[in-house]
Amino acid sequence: MFKELDPILHSQLRLAVMSLLISVKEAEFTFIREKTNSTAGNLSVQVQKLKDAGYIDVTKQFKDNYPLTTCKITSVGIAAFEAYVKALQEYLQVGKQI
């Protein structure tokens, strides 16, 4: 029986954001936007969805009078990401056998 892929992570931009955040301690919003080649509006929506799921922490502050948004993956997010990758591997393993 296949595990269902986490719908929160099984999306192009959200998966990209989580893959970036799992590789770093924390990242600024602009860093994520540059690396994912996304628009600020779309990224904001997806970041909010990840935050609502408890997968990431979002901190908003000011640096040199400019707003600075920082994102950091949570332990719940790490566990979800690991489960997602494991489920993907199972799918691919079965795909190879067929």
Place this chain on the structure above:
Amino acid sequence: MGEEKQLTEIESLRIISEMILKAKNEFYETGVSALLWGSVVSFCGLYSFIADKFKWPYINEVWYLTFLAIIPQIVILIIEGSKHKAKQHLDGVGAAWIAFAITMIGMTMFLNIVPHTYADIFKAKHLELILHNTQTGTSEMISPFYFKASTLYFLVYAFPTLITGIGRCFNPMKYGALICYMCFVVSCYSSHSTDFLLQSIAAISCWLVPGLILHNRYRKAKKANV
């Protein structure tokens, strides 16, 4: 990346590996810190060697340059840190350099504090250290330097404990290393006999308590898998 679309498993894996690679490429070693310390320490060593041969002044004082080099090192760290929009995880390599820096500071403390501690201990016991020349028969009093190796052991104990604690994100070992460094500081000011008690405290905090926690986790995991 634009609007959401249905992903295949292959596409998902491609996104994950692509993003991990992009994040990894963000961080690079400029080598400036290595250049700074390599230049300063090699200069001090060479100067001391030549000064010793040709009886030049400041043979020991030249090593104060290593303390001055801490200032540009801090500036380098601030500049390099502000360039990045993401912060890297502190891994085992970073932890090893932190442990190295603490050990260097500890060695400096040891060499400057322990002789004074033993001068006081010898004075209280009415003892003097005398350097005796067996050929000429002359003797001279020397400033007491008792090589208290047990103090240095605390730095050695803490080194792998701190690296493991940071590298594996295991807080009990981080705290264990911290307690061990505190034992080192106390040991610098105390006699040899006190070190036995401190070594016991260090071993409990560095290995016994973290070991018990790890073993408890192992038993729970084993039970869950049965």
